[in-house]
Amino acid sequence: MEHWQIALIIMISYLVIALVVGVWAGKGQDSSSLDEFAVAGGKLGLIVMWFLMGGAVFSAFSFLGAPGWAYEKGAPAYYIIIYTAFAILPWYIIGPKISRIGKKFNLYTLSSFFRVRYRSKTLGIIVGLLALLASIQYLATQLTGMAHIFNIMTEGRIPFWLGALLAYGIVVIYVATGGLRAAAWSDVFQGLLMIIISWVVGIAIVNQLHDSMGVMFTNIAAENPGFLQIGKEGSAMGTIPFTTTILVSVIGFLMWPHLFTKSYASSPKVIKKTVLVYPIFALFLVPLLLVGFAAKGIVDANLIESADQVLPFLITTVMNLPGWVYGLVGAGALAAAMSSADAITHNATLETTDGVIRTIFKDLSDKTVLKIMRIGVFGIGGLAYIITVFGGQGLIVLLLGAYGAIVQFAPGVYSALYWRGATAKGVISGLVVGAMLNFYFQLVADTTPLGIHAGIIGLIANVVIMIVVSLLTKSDTSEEEDTYIRS
């Protein structure tokens, strides 16, 4: 059998198992319960929660982007490990608080978290829409990753549209049937698979291309020490961009709306324990960076379209490995992309239905909302798919802007938890200005002052404006703000 046929068989088998696990997880639960679909009844256990969190971090970016960064830029790729390890830590303090608030007010989304605390429908809808657009962007990235993997591993036999459809279609089916619980259990399966594969393949690649890790790094250090440093001659990134990129990633990580859904879905104790074991996931990324370093000096940059393709290129072209390795790496990368896509698809549906539609049409019963949610999963899935396959440039810019805006939720969220003085008007003005500045510096301007990350520039303006406007508009106190702060 040809390599690509073996690879195809392995990847298809993986997809079948993923589908079975996902659909099986939703079985036996109350299929008519909105609470079950949205937050798994608030009762997800530790292991499932852990993988659900890990799955969200281990994405197409970690499988394809992380080796690409290490290959192309060198030391700046460390930022991925640093932020993955540290971004989760504030959750130990704020996660339990958010969880208690969610249970008290029966929340499912970030949008309703804002709406209730600030007594503002407008704010709820703005947050819901931004969350939707950002999620679509995130999904499009995962879908592109899935499609590329299928395409490369089958040596071009599976076209782009079909690969994305196969892999993502399965995600949509199990999310629509089983809700959060299905996403969580399939993440356990996908998580184990991608961790094992990345270690085995990562270490095998390093050892085969270079005698050992030490020899590999000694050679790189001798040839170009700047490549293994930051802000030095020969380095790909300066100290300020490196630091502000880490800062924006650390702050932004916990602002992703699906983190709120997950907080509502588990108890404070489970949240804390998840934080404790989480750094293991950051260390799981190490072999993927090693792959990138291993390709340095071996893969000619002109032969690949983008640095993201360095891992698949190594396997299929440079090393000429057997077909089952193609298949395993393909399955691992698919697992990484799918385990991110499921939670995001689920959450984007909640944000639009619970956050936006339910705010506009008030008198919907839980049953109707659940029905809308299930259909919504297909709607959002379809939208993400169409944008990935046919998306135009203008649309992509808009989505990227929303993606960058996620971190701008931070002032509003932390104020809700710790500062009575914040008002809806303050949060909205800060958010709008922050998001616009971010958009300008990220996508319109060529450079930023001192190389500071666009998101940080937006955040500084956001915080200042939020405080000033809040102080000017503050009137009487509300019951909700009290509950939020005391929870």
Added chain:
Amino acid sequence: MSKKKFTTIYIMIVTIPFLLLIFPLFEIANRATPIIMGLPFSFFYIILVILITFSGVLILYKFDPEHQFEEGDE
């Protein structure tokens, strides 16, 4: 330990190592050599700081005052 005191200690325990990994403090480890356990010095240092941080958090968890009140879900 009171909840407030716990939170303060927690924030310190996670912030200090974080500052060691970003500039200006990261400059102390911003070097390619020596190669330790097969890794460039900077890479090794980052992994070491992460491991120390989480050992710290793991130990601190034992002193979390909310423990005795939270059995499973609330």
